[in-house]
Amino acid sequence: MTVLSRVSSPFAFGSGRARFLIERNVYVYRRTYMTLVSGFFEPLFYLLAMGFGLGVLVGQVPGPDGRDISYTVFIAPALLAASAMNGAIYDSTFNVFFKLNYEKVYNAVLATPLGVGDVALGEIIWALIRGQLYAIGFMGVVLLLGLMPSAWGLLAVPASVLLGFAAAGLGMAATSFMKTWQDLDLVQLVVLPVFLFSGTFYPLSVYPEPLRTIVQFSPLYRGTDLIRRLMTGALDPVMLLDLGYLALLGMVGLAIVSRRLDKLLLK
Amino acid sequence: MTADPRYHRGPMAQAQSPESSLIHARGLTKRFGDFTAVDAIDFDVAPGEAFGFLGPNGAGKTSTMRMIGCVSPKTEGTLTVLGMEPATYGPLIRARIGVVPQEDTLDQEMTVRDNLVIYGRYFNLPRAEARRRADQLLDFVQLTERAESSVEPLSGGMKRRLTIARSLINEPSLLLLDEPTTGLDPQARHLLWDRLYRLKQRGTTLVLTTHYMDEAEQLCDRLVVMDKARIVAGGSPRELIDQYSSREVLELRFASDIVESLDGQLEQLLDGRAERVERLPDRVLVYAADGEAAAVAVHAAGLRPESSLVRRSTLEDVFLRLTGRSLIE
Amino acid sequence: MTAPAVHVFEHRLVSYRRTFRGSLFSSFLQPALFLTAMGVGLGALVNRPGNAALGGVSYLVFLAPGLLAGTAMQTAAFESTFPVMAAIRWVRSYVAMLATPIGVNDIVIGQLAWIAVRLTMVATIFVAIMTLFGATHSPAILLAIPVAVLTGMAFSAPIAAFSATQENAEGFNMLFRFVINPLFLFSGTFFPVGQLPALLQPIAYVTPLYHGVALARQLSLGTGTVSEAILHGGVLVAFVVVGVVACLITFRQRLVK
Known part of the structure; x- marks a missing residue:
């Protein structure tokens, strides 16, 4: 593959200048860092409400390996996974849509040596960096509250980034097909059921059988399973399936984005 | 100026070699579905000149500029920019040209100075160098006092000047300006013209589109008149007037x-x-x-x-x- | 409403017609999803014999009225932030209105009236779905619709007043992160406020959502006393009144210069 990306190559990942787009986002957030910092509190509030408020009502639940664990320990990994997904989805849908259609940020960028592939890659990597920061913050709180029985749990940080990659890839791919703000309602329509029904708040065993199979296709279910197994130390070969599934979704998303952005930006 | 024999033959008759012209187009065509935006046009732009596309809205000027700027693939014909094919060498070409698009595409989320610095980074300039050039360019377009302001409160003329400063951050040898003064008040236009004239004196090649004949007369050494996707005439402003009026x-x-x-x-x-x-x-x-x-x-x-x-x-x-x-x- | 305020209301209605399909869909879907996932699904874990914290009702029945009030708050908060900012600054429709016989007070009243109608739509749909889920014990649930609207307005009026003072949407992100979302989680929606640490309980008592949730739950379960209901309703009305007065002031400051 040559360094010079062709104007309309089908799978262009750019000229290696994606980092400048990341730098651009750092410039922007230097001025509005509170928005960035505040994102950390979202999963924290959920953890306190669900874990400590609701946890007393729920008591013990079966963990991934069948042993009972406290509800707070059960839900902490799911909240980490959900916030990784939500953050990546928000960045790759609403933010990208706004930049694409209103701010015309990318039109200016493409007049420079950066190509469409750089733009796609830069935005996704930026979303992952943010996700990583939040994951580290959340992990700190989990350790502070003593909610992580296994040291394998530290790997939950990179695992949540992989989930973010899958979500960002798919989110951006979907955004590239959207024409109006109303189309973005679809994002909520998909994200909310995924958030509620991916084994986030209770074990898979609560679902009736046909639903149980469908849920297993949810990227958030796979991410939650991976992270919950790491954090509770319930390691299992199924985690390889989790890893592969998330990586595949992310790659597919990225390939679609790269093609679609060409069509949208290079007319 | 008119001693150059090319000016007498008109752009269509020129048989200039691609090596000596910055932009070389033959039979250049752009279609969007059934609609032909640019219909087999021929032109050459020589180093150091100010070249204009004059024509009404919808004549095909912006489509031509986007093809030259390597952000729009041609449908047919030949086009080289700085001796290179846009389809293959887009990033290399874009690294050496400056673009002032018709609509300002300034980054609303950052300050005036940061707009220039980050744009310089896109061209792989070291941070210190990008900052040095940004300050120089702010001075050149008389925006030094607004360096820390955000973009939104700037007037139309100031935004235009900032866009021009931004397009110069990579010290381009070729500057593309699409309708540089459309929508500006007369005072703002004259200030812009003055800055563009200085650039030209420094040897920057200017290619601009306009539907203002006074702008074309002020700035262009040579221009082509476009109408309905075609070039209908070409020459220096004086020659065109002598020939057609x-x-x-x-x-x-x-x-x-x-x-x-x-x-x-x-x-x-x-x-x-x-x-x-x-x-x-x-x-x-x-x-x-x-x-x-x-x-x-x-x-x-x-x-x-x-x-x-x-x-x-x-x-x-x-x-x-x-x-x-x-x-x- | 004065005649000019009706025009403001109409304007909002006409703009809404363009987006209404998507929002109607989510108005149905969101409560149904939440009631299924949390009420039924999580309920399977919560409903153990001897779990007395919920006062002897199933988790679904406990949760539903809380979600009703919480949803009203979220809808109200959204409708009083971004659309207000758009009308002041991005689309400038308020500015255009002021060039006609419409005055600032008409804008405030028309805008808030429109939000009240939106809330009525959302609350009615929610109560219908609650009933379908068998999540209510009392016909008094119909009164929970105006209560949800009142709860929404107790947020809407002060938030619209706040929106009129903002230069960009950054403040809204903070509002949702640090006010609306925590209230949604901690105001007795998902679990009784009595389970909060003693230090936090008084904070819950001064927020409008706590009173909205408590009143809606009274009506849904058919429990509680009249004097409690009057107290909860009184707090909500007080928030609305203060909010409307604040709107009249901040809208004027922003729009008339």
């Missing part, structure tokens, strides 16, 4: 009820004194070598126009002659 124009305004009754009358009356008579909705233009003499003849014949004015021919007259329409409709 008379030396002077007599503008007459009549009370509206008289205009119809004038049919044919003016031509008869001015027989020999005028090259051509054009009727516009609001006035009548008499093209004549000697406008004063034509005016005397009109008055002597007993016609009483509400006003009459003798002026020199402009590119507006050239466009009217070539297309039968005005530039700004």
Whole structure:
């Protein structure tokens, strides 16, 4: 593959200048860092409400390996996974849509040596960096509250980034097909059921059988399973399936984005 | 200036080699589905000159500029920019040109200075160098005092100047300007023209589109007139006027009820004194070598126009002659 | 409403017609999803014999009225932030209105009236779905619709007043992160406020959502006393009144210069 990306190559990942787009986002957030910092509190509030408020009502639940664990320990990994997904989805849908259609940020960028592939890659990597920061913050709180029985749990940080990659890839791919703000309602329509029904708040065993199979296709279910197994130390070969599934979704998303952005930006 | 033989042959006849021109186009065509935006145009831009595309909205100017800027693939024909093919060498070409798009695409989320610095980073400039150039360019476009301001409160003219400064951050040898002064007030336009003139003096090649004939006359060494996706004429402003218009124009305004009754009358009356008579909705233009003499003849014949004015021919007259329409409709 | 305020209301209605399909869909879907996932699904874990914290009702029945009030708050908060900012700054429709016989007070009243109608739509749909889920014990649930609207307005009026003072949407992100979302989680929606640490309980008592949730739950379960209901309703009305007055002031400051 040559360094010079062709104007309309089908799978262009750019000229290696994606980092400048990341730098651009750092410039922007230097001025509005509170928005960035505040994102950390979202999963924290959920953890306190669900874990400590609701946890007393729920008591013990079966963990991934069948042993009972406290509800707070059960839900902490799911909240980490959900916030990784939500953050990546928000960045790759609403933010990208706004930049694409209103701010015309990318039109200016493409007049420079950066190509469409750089733009796609830069935005996704930026979303992952943010996700990583939040994951580290959340992990700190989990350790502070003593909610992580296994040291394998530290790997939950990179695992949540992989989930973010899958979500960002798919989110951006979907955004590239959207024409109006109303189309973005679809994002909520998909994200909310995924958030509620991916084994986030209770074990898979609560679902009736046909639903149980469908849920297993949810990227958030796979991410939650991976992270919950790491954090509770319930390691299992199924985690390889989790890893592969998330990586595949992310790659597919990225390939679609790269093609679609060409069509949208290079007319 | 006109000693260069190319100017006499016109752009269509030029057989210039691609190596010596910064932009070289033959049969360049752009289609969007069934719609042909640019229809087999030929032109060359030489290093150091200011080259213009003059034409009304929708003539195909912006599509041409986007192809030159390597953000829009051509449909047919040949195009080289800086001796390279945009389809293959887009990033390399874009690294060496500056682009001022028709709509400002400034980054609303950052300050005036950061807009320039980060744009410099896109060109792989070291941070310190990008900052140094940013400050220099802010000075050049007289925005130093607004360096820490955000973009939103700037006036239209200031945003335009910032966009031009941004396009210069990579010290381009070729600057593309799409409608650089559209929508600006006269004062802001003159300030912009002055900055562009200085760039030209420093040897930067300017390629601009405009539908203002005064802008084309002020800035362009050479221009092509575009209409309905095609190039209909080319040359220096002076040559175009000499070739397609008379030396002077007599503008007459009549009370509206008289205009119809004038049919044919003016031509008869001015027989020999005028090259051509054009009727516009609001006035009548008499093209004549000697406008004063034509005016005397009109008055002597007993016609009483509400006003009459003798002026020199402009590119507006050239466009009217070539297309039968005005530039700004 | 004065005649000019009706025009403001109409304007909002007409703009809403363009987006209404998507929002109607989510108005149905969101409560149904939440009631299924949390009420039924999580309920399977919560409903153990001897779990007395919920006062002897199933988790679904406990949760539903809380979600009703919480949803009203979220809808109200959204409708009083971004659309207000758009009308002041991005689309400038308020500015255009002020060039006509419409005055600032008409804008405030028309805008808030429109939000009240939106809330009525959302609350009615929610109550219908609650009933379908069998999540209510009392016909008094119909009164929970005006209560949800009142709860929404107790947020809407002060938030619209706040929106009129903002230069960009950054403040809204903070509002949702640090006010609306925590209230949604901690105001007795998902679990009784009595389970909060003693230090936090008084904070819950001064927020409008706590009173909205408590009143809606009274009506849904058919429990509680009249004097409690009057107290809860009184707090909500007080928030609305203060909010409307604040709107009249901040809208005027922003729009009339």
